[in-house]
Amino acid sequence: MIEDRVETFDAIIIGSGQAGNPLALALAKEKWKVAIVEKGTLGGTCVNTGCTPTKAYVASARAAWAISNAPNLGIEVPKSTKVNLKSIKKRKDKLVNQSRLGIRKSLVDSPQISMVRGTATFLDKTRIKVGSRVLKSYKIFLNVGARARIPEGFEDVDHLTNSSILQLEKVPESLIIIGGSYIGLEFAQIFNRLGSKVTVLEMGDYLISKEDQHTSEQVREVLENENIKVICGAHCLKGKNKKSAGVIVSFQKGGKDKKISGTHLLIATGRMPNSDLLKPEKAGLKLTQRGYLEVSPTLETNIEGIYALGDCNGKGAFTHTSYNDYEIMENQLFGDKTRTLDDRITNYALYIDPPLGRAGMTLAQAKETGKNLLFTRMPMSDISRAKEKGETQGKMEVIVDADSEQILGAAVFGTGGDEIIGTFLTAMYGKLSYKTLLNSVQTHPTVTELIPTLLQQLKPIKK
Structure with a gap:
């Protein structure tokens, strides 16, 4: 009988991101018996493929730009400056590992917390399966994050995502980026400043569709001033691998067929929540059309006792919103129950x-x-x-x-x-x-x- 080997907890947290980790520690402080399940590396997107590593790269790219811009401020610099992406990556990896170790220590040091490695899927609204283990709780918190969304037709084309591009040890000679929003534009400037020839393809009429057009036009001007090629209104995008190396991306612009080639392709067309990996239908969880878990202002899903925090609830795809989800949850569980999603100002x-x-x-x-x-x-x-x-x-x-x-x-x-x-x-x-x-x-x-x-x-x- 499966019930004979069920492990029961006061709470189960799936995902060790910027909401899951502090929530585990808060629950443990209140003497809850907690299981935190993680299928990958500790820390979630922010620590591993988001804020920490990308802002480390931004800093290196800024240093390269400062050197090239120094003559404008009256400083003469040698012309033979060199970018070493392997060293940049090594510095980034050190910062990431320090954060991971800190998170691991805080969780391991708590006798109330059990770390469970593996992919979690629902059996029903109170039980989840992780490998051969079955965990049960009447309080389940989902902090499962999101992953890169790959457009149809590009699955078999050699491409990079926001995760894999951080593993390169050599600066791409020419980088094509599909997607003109936050992730795509940050990497566009980073690798342009490190020495890549960069082209950004955006399907919309202007960059960063969530922003006003005036802002978009100014952002585009900044990028083009640094010799980044920006093509908006690029439709019917298709890709194929070149016989030797690299990729070719074809598209339509103004009714005309066009194509460009590059040594590398980064797909930055948005992210999709990892909610589907949980088999949410087994628990009766409702998802939005875009795959996010529906939540109330107090982060509870349509199933009593199951809550969704962070990227997977569609209420903000940022570290600060994820951490604020934790703060709301902690307040609802142990505080005066006054904090909700309705209090948050977008930033x-x-x-x-x-x-x-x-x-x-x-x-x-x-x-x-x-x-x-x-x-x-x-x-x-x-x-x-x-x-x-x-x-x-x-x-x-x-x-x-x-x-x-x-x-x-x-x-x-x-x-x-x-x-x-x-x-x-x-x-x-x-x-x-x-x-x-x-x-x-x-x-x-x-x-x-x-x-x-x-x-x-x-x-x-x-x-």
Whole structure:
């Protein structure tokens, strides 16, 4: 009988990502007997193939760019600089391994936590199977993450994903990237700065479809200024392997057939949740059309006692949203039960250089609300600190509800944008009037000091 060998726990966590690990430790602190199941490496996307490794590469690419840009700042450098991708990868691997070891130690050191290695699948709404083991709990937390989505027709074409490109030890001679959003554009600039000839193919009419077209056009300008070729409106994409080495990608642009070839192909056309790998139908779990697990504002699925956190619930595909899912869950289990998904303000960054920081709504989204709006935009080229650093690309912009005086959204695309956006975000969480920032005194000389000046220029938008 299968019940004879069932292992029972107070909670089962599937996936050791940025929600699963801290949740396991929080449950253990409350003396829950916890099983945490992981089929791959500890740490989830952020540690292994996301934030930690890619931002390490961004730093190396930035150093290469700084050297090439040094003459513009009056610094003469040798022409024989060399990029060593093997060394860059070694540094990245060291950072990743340090994080993994830290996570493993924290989990292993807790007597309340049992680590279970393998792929988990549901048997029913309280039992899961991992290899030959059967685990049972009335509280199951899913933190299973997501994986690269490969377009139909490219399965048999030699390609890289956001994971496998991090394993290269030689800079590609020519890199074709399919997908003009966050992942694709970050790798485009990284490898261009490291020495690759890069082409980005995007099916949409402009890059980063979630952003306003003005932002997209500025991002494209930044990339093209660095000699990255960007082709938007590329339809009917097909790929094939070259007989010798490399790939050929054919597409239609403006009704004409075109093709390009490269030594390497990166597919960055989005990600799909790993929910399907769980056999969710066995537990009766409902999925959205895109495969995400449906959740309530308290992260509970349609099945009582089963919760979905992180990328697999479709409520944010970022480390900070995943960790916030943990915070909501911890509050619902052991706190005053006041925290929910409804409290969260959208915010993210695009880590090209200069970076884009976004908080709240885009201008297009704000217009859809029907509210009376105030809006202003300032080019980075008007900001002294940006001029002094020799980094004048980009803008700052802000959208305000004219009636409540609260900030609805802001974007900082330019030097320090990923950090500066936090000023707007803090005001938004505090539900402050924009006048609080307008009347503030910010440190000179910084980019942030121009926020009051920016807000002085707010003007109504006609409906």
